[in-house]
Amino acid sequence: MCVLLSVGTARATVIGFDTLVYGSTSYTEDGYVLTALTGALRTSGQGNPGNEMYSASSAQTDTLSAVSGALFDLVSIELSGGPSIGGTWPQTVVFTGALAGGGSVVQSFSVVGTADWPNNWQLFNFDPGFQDLTSVSWTPAFTRADNITIVPEPSTALLLGAGIATLARRRRPRRPGC
Numbered sequence: 236m237c238v239l240l241s242v243g244t245a246r247a248t249v250i251g252f253d254t255l256v257y258g259s260t261s262y263t264e265d266g267y268v269l270t271a272l273t274g275a276l277r278t279s280g281q282g283n284p285g286n287e288m289y290s291a292s293s294a295q296t297d298t299l300s301a302v303s304g305a306l307f308d309l310v311s312i313e314l315s316g317g318p319s320i321g322g323t324w325p326q327t328v329v330f331t332g333a334l335a336g337g338g339s340v341v342q343s344f345s346v347v348g349t350a351d352w353p354n355n356w357q358l359f360n361f362d363p364g365f366q367d368l369t370s371v372s373w374t375p376a377f378t379r380a381d382n383i384t385i386v387p388e389p390s391t392a393l394l395l396g397a398g399i400a401t402l403a404r405r406r407r408p409r410r411p412g413c
Contacts, residue, residue, distance in 0.1 A: 247310060250299075250383040252278065252288045262288070263302060267385060272296040272372070287315075290375035299383065300370035306335050306388035309365040313356045316348040316378040324348030326378055330361070332371040335388075340364040346378050356381065 248265045255262050255278045261270045269276065269288070274295035276288050290297070301307055309332060316326055329343040344359040365371070367388055 245387045248385045248387070250385065251286060252381060253286050255286075255288055266302050267299060267307075268302050269297055269299050272298055287379045287381040288375075289379035290377060293374070293377060296372055296374050298370055298372040299385075301387075304369070306367050306369060308386040308388065309361045309368060309371055310384040310386055311358060311360045311382075312380055312384070313358050313382045314344060314346045314378050314380055315356045316346045328373055328375060328378055330365075330371055330373045332365050332368040335367040335369055340368075 248267065250264050250267060250269070252262065252264070254264070255276060257278050258275045259271075260275055261268055262276055263269075272295075274290065276297070277290065278286070278288060288297075299309075309330075314328060316324065325345045325347045327343050327345050329341065332340045334340060340362070342362055342365065344357075346357060347355070349355045
């Protein structure tokens with residue numbers, strides 16, 4: 236009997252901030268860590284775990300990376316904002332990704348603030364250049380963030396699959412025709 240192993244595409248992870256505690260300086264979910272390099276991570280729950288992260292400072296810088304140090308692709312993020320959380324609108328949020336091979340990639344999004352800010356979530360998709368990242372940093376500038384979609388770097392999955400195939404091959408005696 237021949238055993239064929241295949242490695243599909245990596246699954247997306249969505250950071251939803253479901254257990255973020257107001258005032259934390261870091262937050263970990265599904266193998267990724269978000270760190271407030273200046274300021275603190277906040278949730279609208281103020282004391283209760285929330286389901287989004289927001290910044291009340293234009294000077295705060297947040298950084299996202301894999302806990303394991305593995306590479307990842309950044310796909311999308313939902314951003315929201317409005318006058319009741321400060322600042323003037325629209326706000327420009329600039330994302331800077333650190334590339335595995337050195338260098339960086341930059342993309343900015345203009346977040347429209349409305350009086351109905353709790354319900355004005357805007358989905359922003361990252362350019363294809365946001366692949367093979369070691370980390371990504373941004374200054375949220377009075378915005379709220381939710382549902383950050385990340386895909387683990389595919390070559391990590393391929394290496395894992397190759398390792399499993401090698402182990403399986405070593406454990407089984409070779410049969411004719413395989």
